[in-house]
Amino acid sequence: MSLRKFFASPTEPALLLAAAVFAAGAWVMPAWLAFLLTLALAKALVVLGVVIQMRAGLVSFGQALFYCIGGYGVGLASQYLGVGDAFALLALGTVAATLMALACGWLLTRYREIFYAMLTLALSMILYGVLVKSSALGSTDGFNVSPPSFLGWVPEGDARKRTLYLLTVFAAGAVALGFHRFMVSSLGRVTEAVRENEIRVEYLGLSPQRMLFANYVLAACVSGLGGGLTALASGHIDPDMAIWTTSGEFVFIAILGGTGHVVAPFIGAIVFSVLRTFAIQEAPNTWQMTLGITLLALILFLPKGLWSLVDRSKPEVSA
Amino acid sequence: MTTLLAILIDGAIYASWLFLVAAGMTIIYGVMRVLNMAHGSFYAIGAYSAASLVSWYFSGEHGGPYWSLLILPACAIVAGAIIGLAIEQGLLRFLRGSDEILMVIVTYALLLILEDATKLIWGVNPYFAYQPYKLLGQTAFGAHLRFANYDLMLIGVAIVIGLLAWAALNRTNKGRLLRAVIHDREIAIAMGVNVNAMFAATFAIGAILGALAGALTAPAISVSPGIGVEVIVLAFAVIVVGGLGSIGGAAAGAVLVGLSRSFAVHIAPEIELFVIYGVMFLVLAIRPQGLFGQTLARRI
Amino acid sequence: MSAIILETRSLTRTFGAVVAARELNVRIAQGEIVGVIGSNGAGKTTFINMVTGYLPPSSGDILFDGNSVLGRKPRDITRMGMARSFQVAQLFPKLTVMENAMVSLVAAEGTQPSFLRPLDTPQRRERANAIFEEFGVSRYRDAFVSTVPQGTRKLVDIAMALVSRPRMLLLDEPTSGVSSEEKFALMDTVMSVVRQYGVTVLFVEHDMEIVARYVTRIIAFYSGEIIADGPPRSVLGDARVQEFVIGRDLNVDSAVGESA
Numbered sequence: 015m016s017l018r019k020f021f022a023s024p025t026e027p028a029l030l031l032a033a034a035v036f037a038a039g040a041w042v043m044p045a046w047l048a049f050l051l052t053l054a055l056a057k058a059l060v061v062l063g064v065v066i067q068m069r070a071g072l073v074s075f076g077q078a079l080f081y082c083i084g085g086y087g088v089g090l091a092s093q094y095l096g097v098g099d100a101f102a103l104l105a106l107g108t109v110a111a112t113l114m115a116l117a118c119g120w121l122l123t124r125y126r127e128i129f130y131a132m133l134t135l136a137l138s139m140i141l142y143g144v145l146v147k148s149s150a151l152g153s154t155d156g157f158n159v160s161p162p163s164f165l166g167w168v169p170e171g172d173a174r175k176r177t178l179y180l181l182t183v184f185a186a187g188a189v190a191l192g193f194h195r196f197m198v199s200s201l202g203r204v205t206e207a208v209r210e211n212e213i214r215v216e217y218l219g220l221s222p223q224r225m226l227f228a229n230y231v232l233a234a235c236v237s238g239l240g241g242g243l244t245a246l247a248s249g250h251i252d253p254d255m256a257i258w259t260t261s262g263e264f265v266f267i268a269i270l271g272g273t274g275h276v277v278a279p280f281i282g283a284i285v286f287s288v289l290r291t292f293a294i295q296e297a298p299n300t301w302q303m304t305l306g307i308t309l310l311a312l313i314l315f316l317p318k319g320l321w322s323l324v325d326r327s328k329p330e331v332s333a
Numbered sequence: 334m335t336t337l338l339a340i341l342i343d344g345a346i347y348a349s350w351l352f353l354v355a356a357g358m359t360i361i362y363g364v365m366r367v368l369n370m371a372h373g374s375f376y377a378i379g380a381y382s383a384a385s386l387v388s389w390y391f392s393g394e395h396g397g398p399y400w401s402l403l404i405l406p407a408c409a410i411v412a413g414a415i416i417g418l419a420i421e422q423g424l425l426r427f428l429r430g431s432d433e434i435l436m437v438i439v440t441y442a443l444l445l446i447l448e449d450a451t452k453l454i455w456g457v458n459p460y461f462a463y464q465p466y467k468l469l470g471q472t473a474f475g476a477h478l479r480f481a482n483y484d485l486m487l488i489g490v491a492i493v494i495g496l497l498a499w500a501a502l503n504r505t506n507k508g509r510l511l512r513a514v515i516h517d518r519e520i521a522i523a524m525g526v527n528v529n530a531m532f533a534a535t536f537a538i539g540a541i542l543g544a545l546a547g548a549l550t551a552p553a554i555s556v557s558p559g560i561g562v563e564v565i566v567l568a569f570a571v572i573v574v575g576g577l578g579s580i581g582g583a584a585a586g587a588v589l590v591g592l593s594r595s596f597a598v599h600i601a602p603e604i605e606l607f608v609i610y611g612v613m614f615l616v617l618a619i620r621p622q623g624l625f626g627q628t629l630a631r632r633i
Numbered sequence: 634m635s636a637i638i639l640e641t642r643s644l645t646r647t648f649g650a651v652v653a654a655r656e657l658n659v660r661i662a663q664g665e666i667v668g669v670i671g672s673n674g675a676g677k678t679t680f681i682n683m684v685t686g687y688l689p690p691s692s693g694d695i696l697f698d699g700n701s702v703l704g705r706k707p708r709d710i711t712r713m714g715m716a717r718s719f720q721v722a723q724l725f726p727k728l729t730v731m732e733n734a735m736v737s738l739v740a741a742e743g744t745q746p747s748f749l750r751p752l753d754t755p756q757r758r759e760r761a762n763a764i765f766e767e768f769g770v771s772r773y774r775d776a777f778v779s780t781v782p783q784g785t786r787k788l789v790d791i792a793m794a795l796v797s798r799p800r801m802l803l804l805d806e807p808t809s810g811v812s813s814e815e816k817f818a819l820m821d822t823v824m825s826v827v828r829q830y831g832v833t834v835l836f837v838e839h840d841m842e843i844v845a846r847y848v849t850r851i852i853a854f855y856s857g858e859i860i861a862d863g864p865p866r867s868v869l870g871d872a873r874v875q876e877f878v879i880g881r882d883l884n885v886d887s888a889v890g891e892s893a
Contacts, residue, residue, distance in 0.1 A: 073434050075441075121614065127434050128368045129617075132569045136610050139566050143606045198753065200739045200746035203728075207736045210725035217685070217723070218740035219711040219797060225746070232748075258562060262441065269438070299452050306445030310424075313439060 025194055025276065032277075033187030040180045045172040048179040050287060052247045055186045057267070058283035059240030062193060063233035064268040065279050069197075070229045071209030075131045076138030077264045080111040080234040082256035083141070084241025086151075087111065089159045089251040100162035100181060104242045111238020115231040123226040138256050145253035156252025159245050178247045185243060186280065189236060194276045196232075205229055237264075259302070266309055272318045335477050340595045342474065346484045348591025349491035353549065354564050355571040355583045356498065357542030363515040363578025364535040366433055367425065370440040370565055372543045374447035375413060377561030379544025380551040381451055382408040384460035387552065391464050401465045405552075409545035416447075417540025421533050429532070444562070452558055459557035466552035487549060491587075494542070498580045511535070515578050516627075570613040576626025585624050589616075635662040637699070638801050638833050639684065639715070644693035646679055653679045655857045657693070663800075666824075667835045668844035668865070670878055671854030677837045678720060680854070681803050685717050686710045697801075712743070716799035720806045720837075722790035726779040730770065730789055733778055734761035734796070741797035767826050768792045784811045784819055791823055795830070802827065804836035808843060816843055841879055845869065853878055 040048060060081045067074045087107030091097040097106065118137060125133055146154055161174055169177045196202045205225050208215050212222045245251050254260060263286070271282030293301045358372045383405050390401055420443060428439060469482035502508040514521040514531055522528050547560075554560070571590050575582025590612055597608040616623065637660050644657040654676045661667055671677050682688035684695055686707040695702050702710055725733050735757045739746055746752075765771040768788045773781050778789070787807060794802060807823060808816040824847055827834050838844045844851060844865070851868040853861040855877040861868040868874055875881050 073438065075437075121618075125617075127432075128437055129573070131434060131437055132368070132566070132573070133614075136566050136570065136613070140606050140610055147603070192749075195749050195751075198751050199749050200752045201748050203732060203752040204736055204739060204746045206728060207725045207733075210727055211723050213687075214723040214725065214793075215736075215740070217707050217711055217717065218737050218793065219708045219743075220740045220746070221708055228748075258566075262445070265438070265441075299457075300449050302445040303449035306442040306447075306449075309442035309445070310439065313435065313442070 023194075023198075026191060029187065029190050029194065029276070033183055033190070036183045036187075037180055040176045040183070045175045049175045049247065050291065051284065052175070052179045052182045053244060054284045054287035055182045055280065056240045056243035056247060057264075057287065058280040059186060059189055059243070060237040061240075061264050061267045061271070061279040061283055062189065063237030063240070064264045065271075065273050066193075066229050066233040066236065068268060068273045069202075069209065070205045070226055072126065072130045072226065073265065074134045074233070074261070075258070075265060076134035076136070076261050077233070077237050078256050078258070078261040079134070079138035079141055080115065080237035081241035081244070081260065081264070082138070082145075082251075082253075083111045083114055084108060084238030085245035085251045085255050086145075086241075087238070088242040088245040089157060090151075092159050092162070093157065098160070098163045098168075100164050100178075100246060103162055103246065104185075104239060107242030107245070108235055108238045111241065112231060112235045115234030119227045119230040119234075120223075123223050123230055135258060135261065138261055139258060142253050142256040142258075145256060152252070154253060156250060156254075159249050159251060161249070162246055175247075178243075182243050182247070185239060189239070190276050190280065193236075197276065201225065201228060263305075266305055269309065269312055274318060335475060336599055338474055339478055340592070340599050342478075342480055342485075343598070344588075344592035344595030345488050346480070346591075347595055348587040349488045350546070350550065351567065351571050351591050352491045352495065352584055352587035353487070353542065353546035355568040355575075355587060356494065356580060357539035357546070358568045359572040359575070359578060359580065359583045360498075360542070361536055361539035362572070364511060365425075365429075365532055366518075367436045367440065368433065368569070369539065370437060371420070371443040371447055372440075372539070372568060373561030373563075373565040374444055374451070375416065375540045375543030375561075376547035376550075376564050377451055377556075378412050378416060378447070379409045379547030380554075380556045380560060381455045381460065381547075382412045382544075383548035383551040384462040384556040385455060387462035387465060388460060391462075398464065398468055401468070405465065405548040406545060409548040410541050412548075413541030413544035414537050416544075417537035418533060420540075421536035425536065426529075426532070444565075448558070448561065451561075457558055459555040460551075461555055462552050464552070481553075483552065490549065494545075495580065495584050502580065567609065570609060573623055574613055574616045576623030578627070579623070579625040582623055582625035589624075635664050637661065638663045638697065639835075640696040640699075641680075641684065642694045642696070644680070644683060644690050644695065646676075646683060646688065646691050652857045654683065654690070657859055659852065659859070659862070661801075661833060661835060663833050664831065665833055665835075665850055666827075666848045668848035668851045669835060669837045669854065670839070670841070670844060670851060670868075670874075672878055675854035675878075676857040677854050678805055679857075681717060681805055681835075681837065685715065685803065711797065711799070714800040715803065716794040716797060716801070717803040718787075718791045718794045718805060718807060720809060722783075722786040724778045724786060724789060724793070727777060729775050729777055730765075730773050730781060730785075731758070731761055731775055733789060733793060734764060737793040737796040764792050764796065768822055784815045787811060788819060788822065795826060795832070798830060799832060801833040801835070804834065806837050806839065808838065808840060816840060817846075820847060841869065 036051070060077060063080060064074055064077050084107040087110035088103045091103055091106045097103055122130065122133055145151055151157070161168060164177060204215065204220065208222045208225050215222045215225070241255065267282045267286050268279065270286065271278030290301070293304060354376060357375065358369055361367055361369050361372070386404050386408055387401050390404060424443070428436065466481060466483045469486065471479050471481050472485065473479050502512055510521070510526055511531065514526060514528060518528065571586040572583055573586070574589055575584070575586030590609055593608050593612050594605060597605045639659070639661040641657050641659045644654055645652070646654040657680060669677050669680070679688065683690045686702065686705050686709065689704070697710065697713055697715055702713065725736065728736070732752070735752050738757045738760055739752060762771070762774070765774055770785050770788050770792070773785050778786065781789070787810070791804065791807060804823070808819055811819055820843055848865060850863065851861070851865050852859055853868055853871070853874045855873070860877065861871045861874045869879065
């Protein structure tokens, strides 16, 4: 099989190269940078969940639901089921998020526009409320996640940060590749068609709701993975993972990056994380205001996100 | 029996509060097709201004205590009008006709901005303005039930506001124009209705109502950051159950949600949240446009 | 005597006090080309919306190939072999004409769209190109639908409906919004493709010259009822049809002369 046939488009080897470069930096960059990037890339995965739904024409104001379930899945499995292996934990967290999506998705995908947005928000706030009231789960404090093992090996200190970073880069690379394929796949394109004209899709013989449901579950899966990685990397989970402001950040980054290219959420998340670290240090009480003003500016002047600045040559094309 | 009475009265009080919070949001959506996430901010700003002004009033010898009750709506009207007009004329005016979901994101951005703005103006420490609340005393219902008269007054205020709104919409000319715009904006414009003035006024009124809900609630709670956000999803649940854009719907939704929640709180407190949103999902499943909502016109 | 492909029995639809369709009884045989006329609001599109499953009737029955399709969704009815086009072309504006066609092809394939296999395959491209050739829209192949002229949009709309090789095609005002010079060209194209595949056609149309030229039968609607149903000459010459639908100025002989 020639390399040409293996890759669906020139973007794919570029993605792999980028992932390789990021991975190579694992033992070269300072540990704090690896940690920052780990959290940023994990966040990007959650944002990708928002982007997946946006491409379907729906805005999720409650993606933090799956981010939180992914995180708590990891935390609870580690704490109460005695699972120590990082891969197993991530699998459990992701599966938990996916199961929730399978349970709620069919009901939720009956709705559109503002209803969808507010109902997703409602679901995430229900989880938040439940977690906050649950003293067994640590209430507002949450609880810590013990350091995981990697197929038997338990790295310490900086090595652990770097190993988690490597794991996250691997996960992000694989997901990016998968998403890239998905964007141009039959389901990916038909999903865009549903966004453009749902009635026509129905009349062509397909079920728009089924397409939206598939996207919803896929988005939940990816966001759950992001939540699980965050839990492992930060070593802590708490109900704020489900709060509305967390969901808002994901929506913000999605709009910041735009939905046009697979790397947009990743770049957006990294830029966002850097800015946030800086802002929280310098001006913690105006961070939300800065977000709000930037969001307004984006909507008014750059509705297709920062990526549209790069991509001015092509009209509305997905990679 | 006492439990039943407690549920009913508690439910009525909570429903009144819900109605006051939701009324402004449903009017704004009905007329402007804007689901205003920043409505929570109006609520918060109303609460903060009322709380800080009442605290100031009682910190010195400014007059008889009962005047504090008038400060509450006064604050709301002033604060609501200023902020409502500023937002509508300064930003929303330029985005008329935009996609509804875009307006949710825009108003969400406003919410973020206003959340920090209130923190900057009033700080992060909680405000307490219990005096008006205690002022009115309590009423006993039987041997075991006591309710603060302030809370019972809320029921009266909600009914008055509801009736005023109904009268304004159905008995005045301006109200009829408003209903026309709610029903079909394009035709209303084509008929020469001054939609611009209407939108500005509507948004201001919605803001005032939101601020009023906050101001009236302030004496009963500790006013702190985040109170605005908690009410948004609740308000949405109420207006969706009642039918977006309908004041009668907001009342019906408030009663339904209020009584259900009261029932849950007294019988099984853990499921309080589930009951509220459960009612919303149930109504949406059976009647997607809400109890009093309009069905949409055909698209093809 | 051909088999009856579409039948409605006492099909009725009310919206509150408005009777949009009253006791409609229609039987369309395989192979017929039927024109549906009536002034705006007469119930023609309501009829199509009900028959294709988009609008549930208030009462009555709809049979496709002898089987009741009452309560079925549009996607099921399309899969059974009845497709339609729309008064306002229903396309995917931000996708290219080629992508629009390929989405239709994927839908017509019958299986669920794949998560990973691409939409754009050589086989689908080939089929799409063939369709564009048939409809004469090849030059717009890679253009975004939102940039394409109205006539082309209507053609693409109809082409997408024909992709699944339906046995019956309902066209809702195929030439509306198209300039008078282009109307005949558009209908010539559509009808030649339709004849090639032996599709039964029912189309709603306001232009009597178009109707008369292509159909073997006309159904006339007025105020939710069918006031005439039969060969063009007799329907167009019917006094009630002339009063309520077409006016008395139409020269029936010269109009019908084209098709008879």
